[in-house]
Amino acid sequence: MKTIIYPDSQTDLKKYEKLNTDLKIYNKNVQINDTQITKDDTDQTLLEADVIILTQSCINTGKYNLENIKQACEQIREFVDENKTIVFDTPLPPRSVYKMSKVIDDLGIIKDMNLAYITHIDDDTQLIGYSNENTKNLITDLYKDMALKTETTNNIQTAECVPIIQNAYKDTLIALANQTAILSEAITIDLIEAIKLANMNKDINLLNPQPVLHNDIIRDSQEIVNLADEYGEAAQLSQTTRDTNNYVAYHVAYMAEKELYLKEHLAMFETTVAILGITEDPKLITEDNNVSLILIDDFVSRDVDVLVCDDKIPEEIIQKHGAKKITLDEAYEADCIIIMTDDPQFKNLEHDKVQKVVISALPILNKDEFDDKEYSSVGQYRLKKEEML
Incomplete structure (x- = not known):
């Protein structure tokens, strides 16, 4: 042949x-x-x-x-x-x-x-x-x-649809976690522990809250919306999923603003913020629907001095969004450090070097090390004694 x-x-x-x-x-x-x-x-x-x-x-x-x-x-x-x-x-x-x-x-x-x-x-x-x-x-x-x-x-169309469905599934599960994480701060629960316990049911497979920074997930979940538009069908769930996961940027910005004002008595325009991680892909594939870049744009629009650490991103892209590219050591000098990706070097910060506030868009699994720091992470509400039952 x-x-x-x-x-x-x-x-x-x-x-x-x-x-x-x-x-x-x-x-x-x-x-x-x-x-x-x-x-x-x-x-x-x-x-x-x-x-x-x-x-x-x-x-x-x-x-x-x-x-x-x-x-x-x-x-x-x-x-x-x-x-x-x-x-x-x-x-x-x-x-x-x-x-x-x-x-x-x-x-x-x-x-x-x-x-x-x-x-x-x-x-x-x-x-x-x-x-x-x-x-x-x-x-x-x-x-x-x-x-x-x-x-x-x-059926070839069926085969074409399989990875689309798989990535839309991941996006939807993450959207559920992110939406619940935002709610968890209002009702004062530790969502990460709640998810761990819920997953003890063999029929449940919840994911932790996190920014969606894999392009294949974003692309394929959005493709369901595009196909629905092309063929005149509804796709409210996928559209809501995309909107929810992009909203994480604004929620993280709110968390940073709250911590800096309440704990350090700083207004955002007085601060320097270091953002750690822009993409989970080997390189940045597109700037569209990137939660980290949405976060940078929001801060820059409010006159915040934004620093960015991610070796996978060209300096010109960071500068285009009004930020400055830095090393991880330089990030420790910021008023607020925001962790956006699952990179081990970001997850395992040297907490002794942290000056003021740490915000994480992912669960801080070694959170005991940060007990003496001002930190907050999506889905891990820090309970006060008067709020505990």
């Missing part, structure tokens, strides 16, 4: 060396390095291929964009017939493969086009969506060494 992989510059070609096939690379516009796979950009290669794998990235600045995969489909369509199988091996929102099949065969000449979509359920399990049984058997065998386990579905 002859297989062509049509990659872009972001494709990890090394992993495709595991494919059980005679494999070549086709893309006249991409320089190929660090792979043993042969590159052949001739039309004859496309003509002779049994399978064409498309891996173009369809995520641009943190949002889905089908333009790259559409261009690839336009490039190959004259070589596609009922004997070829087209595999879409790249994250796509639901109905994208269907739309691309119309790009390949806009006249509907191919009655039963052989199509497959590859995604993942978890780190060990790949999911293959297929258009017919022949495609199922062919691609399952082709991809058998690409994951420890393989699941299949005969």
